Amino acid sequence: MKRRRTTLLAITALLAAALTALPTGSAQAEEVEQVKNGTFDTTTAPWWTSSNVTAGLTDGRLCAEVPGGTTNRWDAAVGQNDITLVKGESYRFSFSASGTPQGKILRAIVGLSVAPYDTWFEVSPQLNVAGDSYSYTFTSPVDTAQAQVGFQLGGSADPFTFCMDEVSLLGGVPPEVYEPDTGPRVRVNQVAYLPAGPKNATLVTDATTKLPWQLKNASGAVVAHGRTTPRGLDASSGQNVHSIDFGSYRKRGAGLTLVVDGETSRPFDIDASAYERLRLDSLKYYYTQRSGIGISDDLRPGYGRAAGHLNIAPNKGDDDVPCQPGVCDYTLDVTGGWYDAGDHGKYVVNGGISTWEVLSTYERALYARTGQAGKLGDGSLDIPESGNRVPDLLDEVRWELEFLLKMQVPDGKLLAGMAHHKIHDEQWTGLPLMPGDDPQKRELHPPSTAATLNLAATAAQAARLYRPYDRAFAAKTLDAARTAWAAARQHPELHASESDGIGGGAYADNNATDEFYWAAAQLYLTTGEKEFADFVLDSPVHTADIFKPIGFDWARTAAAGRLDLATVPNRLPGRDKIRQSVIKGADRYLATLKAHPYGMPYAPDNNLYDWGSNHQILNNAVVIATAYDITGASKYREGALQSMDYIFGRNALNISYVTGYGEVDARNQHSRWYAHQLDPDLPNPPAGTLAGGPNSSIQDPYAQSKLQGCVGQFCYIDDIQSWSTNEHTINWNAALARMASFVADQI
Numbered sequence: 001m002k003r004r005r006t007t008l009l010a011i012t013a014l015l016a017a018a019l020t021a022l023p024t025g026s027a028q029a030e031e032v033e034q035v036k037n038g039t040f041d042t043t044t045a046p047w048w049t050s051s052n053v054t055a056g057l058t059d060g061r062l063c064a065e066v067p068g069g070t071t072n073r074w075d076a077a078v079g080q081n082d083i084t085l086v087k088g089e090s091y092r093f094s095f096s097a098s099g100t101p102q103g104k105i106l107r108a109i110v111g112l113s114v115a116p117y118d119t120w121f122e123v124s125p126q127l128n129v130a131g132d133s134y135s136y137t138f139t140s141p142v143d144t145a146q147a148q149v150g151f152q153l154g155g156s157a158d159p160f161t162f163c164m165d166e167v168s169l170l171g172g173v174p175p176e177v178y179e180p181d182t183g184p185r186v187r188v189n190q191v192a193y194l195p196a197g198p199k200n201a202t203l204v205t206d207a208t209t210k211l212p213w214q215l216k217n218a219s220g221a222v223v224a225h226g227r228t229t230p231r232g233l234d235a236s237s238g239q240n241v242h243s244i245d246f247g248s249y250r251k252r253g254a255g256l257t258l259v260v261d262g263e264t265s266r267p268f269d270i271d272a273s274a275y276e277r278l279r280l281d282s283l284k285y286y287y288t289q290r291s292g293i294g295i296s297d298d299l300r301p302g303y304g305r306a307a308g309h310l311n312i313a314p315n316k317g318d319d320d321v322p323c324q325p326g327v328c329d330y331t332l333d334v335t336g337g338w339y340d341a342g343d344h345g346k347y348v349v350n351g352g353i354s355t356w357e358v359l360s361t362y363e364r365a366l367y368a369r370t371g372q373a374g375k376l377g378d379g380s381l382d383i384p385e386s387g388n389r390v391p392d393l394l395d396e397v398r399w400e401l402e403f404l405l406k407m408q409v410p411d412g413k414l415l416a417g418m419a420h421h422k423i424h425d426e427q428w429t430g431l432p433l434m435p436g437d438d439p440q441k442r443e444l445h446p447p448s449t450a451a452t453l454n455l456a457a458t459a460a461q462a463a464r465l466y467r468p469y470d471r472a473f474a475a476k477t478l479d480a481a482r483t484a485w486a487a488a489r490q491h492p493e494l495h496a497s498e499s500d501g502i503g504g505g506a507y508a509d510n511n512a513t514d515e516f517y518w519a520a521a522q523l524y525l526t527t528g529e530k531e532f533a534d535f536v537l538d539s540p541v542h543t544a545d546i547f548k549p550i551g552f553d554w555a556r557t558a559a560a561g562r563l564d565l566a567t568v569p570n571r572l573p574g575r576d577k578i579r580q581s582v583i584k585g586a587d588r589y590l591a592t593l594k595a596h597p598y599g600m601p602y603a604p605d606n607n608l609y610d611w612g613s614n615h616q617i618l619n620n621a622v623v624i625a626t627a628y629d630i631t632g633a634s635k636y637r638e639g640a641l642q643s644m645d646y647i648f649g650r651n652a653l654n655i656s657y658v659t660g661y662g663e664v665d666a667r668n669q670h671s672r673w674y675a676h677q678l679d680p681d682l683p684n685p686p687a688g689t690l691a692g693g694p695n696s697s698i699q700d701p702y703a704q705s706k707l708q709g710c711v712g713q714f715c716y717i718d719d720i721q722s723w724s725t726n727e728h729t730i731n732w733n734a735a736l737a738r739m740a741s742f743v744a745d746q747i
Contacts, residue, residue, distance in 0.1 A: 031172040038167035050077045063163040066153045071439045073107040073430040075154030081113040083147040085140040090175040094135040095167040099127030113148035121701045137176030138705035178706040183654045186265035190649035190662030192274040197641045201244040218255030231597040236712035237652035241597045266663045275744040281688025282737040292335040308435020323444040337403025341729040342671035345424030345504035352454025353554040357734035368629040370745040390469045417487030418447035419455040421496045424504030432675035448496045453515035456484035460522035514558040517541035521561030547585025551620045586627030589620045590639045600646040607712040614693030618735035625742045652713035660687025668720045670727040677720040690736045699724035
């Protein structure tokens with residue numbers, strides 16, 4: 001399966017490739033202490049310190065003087081090596097620690113003491129002067145006698161004193177049972193249902209017969225009632241559930257609740273206004289993701305920050321970036337663009353699908369029966385370019401497009417016209433780290449066919465959308481698209497390496513057939529030229545069944561061509577069949593939604609939720625919404641609207657996965673600068689930020705320590721350290737923006 005391969009938070013130089021889910025624990029073993037001298041009664045031996053740290057005994061604790069001015073967590077450390085771990089055995093890692101002055105960040109790890117320095121468990125608590133006790137349980141994925149317990153203390157601008165005591169790594173303990181607080185058993189869309197739209201909820205209950213439910217307004221008066229529909233066991237959650245349909249109630253209201261089986265749901269509204277806000281919030285997200293520009297606190301209160309990667313110390317900067325050793329003999333100015341996710345990398349393949357989906361949000365508004373392009377006009381997003389008579393959405397996307405154009409190999413160079421796959425730090429950095437404080441060397445990674453076709457597709461799409469506002473820029477993008485297309489045709493199998501995941505995600509994809517189809521489709525839609533029409537019609541992708549249970553994303557881009565061929569005006573022969581294929585795909589997703597007790601168009605094989613499952617749900621909903629745009633059939637409108645309920649709380653965890661929306665919302669997404677959980681002086685992600693969502697592979701150590709044996713929807717934890725379940729990314733938010741705009745148009 002093609003997916004982003006990510007490993008984060010290196011100890012010294014790197015981490016190995018992403019960890020797989022851990023095995024289940026072995027039979028209960030005798031509890032054995034693995035740490036020597038964790039109480040520091042008479043000595044600090046055998047604990048070591050890095051050369052810049054001075055440590056000694058103070059009141060029966062190990063206290064260390066940590067220098068300021070270091071960059072990475074691992075630049076100053078205390079640790080103990082030669083610790084034995086047994087694969088499949090559970091361990092309790094516990095310690096007490098303090099930091100003076102207040103508020104310093106500690107990274108405590110259990111990992112490999114020699115290269116490649118794998119990390120098997122990590123936490124990053126904030127220290128206080130009085131001290132706290134910490135205890136965590138995890139399961140070892142390896143047999144080794146070369147493990148390490150480490151306390152990494154670097155990254156502080158100022159010196160501080162760190163003290164620790166009662167350090168223990170106890171083997172043979174029972175695995176920790178993590179039980180998330182899921183609140184009331186009635187699961188609703190905590191944000192809003194549309195007055196003229198479906199209204200569904202899910203009840204978790206052992207009851208096997210119908211139960212009475214009541215809909216109450218904010219005053220507690222019953223305004224509707226009915227009976228539940230038993231659905232039996234939901235395989236995606238392991239719960240016995242009932243469905244509740246209260247769609248016949250169509251009056252607007254705020255603070256409504258559902259009461260059933262002795263439970264009262266979290267409050268919700270029946271109103272469309274929340275989606276008008278979300279349409280804008282989900283797009284405003286991109287401004288604070290910008291690289292190479294200071295973020296104005298006046299425009300985004302609480303999110304102002306210095307520009308990142310402009311060759312202002314300590315940045316190495318993006319205006320003169322070399323390639324990885326041996327890749328090229330030139331440097332490029334690749335300033336600008338959007339930071340991809342919670343790291344400081346910029347990736348053409350993920351930037352491409354994000355650019356397409358945000359631009360398609362605007363293009364849909366131009367052509368769809370319910371589209372309202374004026375809602376995305378100049379001044380709508382409050383960005384620096386507002387007031388220039390260009391729709392703000394186009395201004396925002398241009399910031400990314402200009403970067404994508406800069407990633408093209410210059411004329412006269414080897415592989416001229418191709419696009420470099422990505423640019424990011426030479427090594428992984430720790431959390432938190434503001435973009436302007438990133439000290440790492442930046443590198444261009446080799447060109448790839450997929451990146452080149454992403455550039456061709458998005459630049460071609462841009463040419464037709466920017467032409468009414470800036471003919472010169474439109475001509476520039478079309479020329480770049482043609483050049484990229486020709487280069488990709490010359491180099492059709494230049495694929496990114498699976499192993500190129502140090503300092504940034506690999507984004508490996510060894511099949512560019514779908515990207516060729518997508519790029520040809522966009523070039524045809526913009527130019528109408530026979531060359532591109534013929535390529536589309538001859539491509540095996542054109543008639544393939546592309547609307548699978550796991551739909552489109554950065555590595556599966558055929559739908560980015562098919563959906564636009566179906567909806568953007570064109571004269572391609574056989575267009576009716578294209579539109580019918582979209583409708584057929586929507587019917588499949590609609591059938592999945594109707595069969596699912598939680599009402600979503602997503603049911604992956606064996607309920608193994610994919611990385612970024614939330615955006616997969618939204619992209620499947622995009623197909624349903626497109627079928628409505630094509631046909632006007634109400635069943636597609638209702639299916640697209642109902643798909644949003646899962647994202648906003650009608651799910652097993654009873655959480656809204658969008659920051660700032662719903663009574664209980666995700667707000668600790670993995671990020672180096674939206675890092676309030678680690679540093680109270682930093683913000684949570686801005687309102688309208690989508691969390692990745694349940695991921696059955698739980699690749700990160702923190703999720704592995706909490707979610708062993710999780711079932712489908714429960715493979716998620718709202719913690720900044722869980723990069724495999726709780727990151728945010730520009731392509732995931734693009735799916736949210738696309739659907740939020742669709743829903744906002746259904747008034």
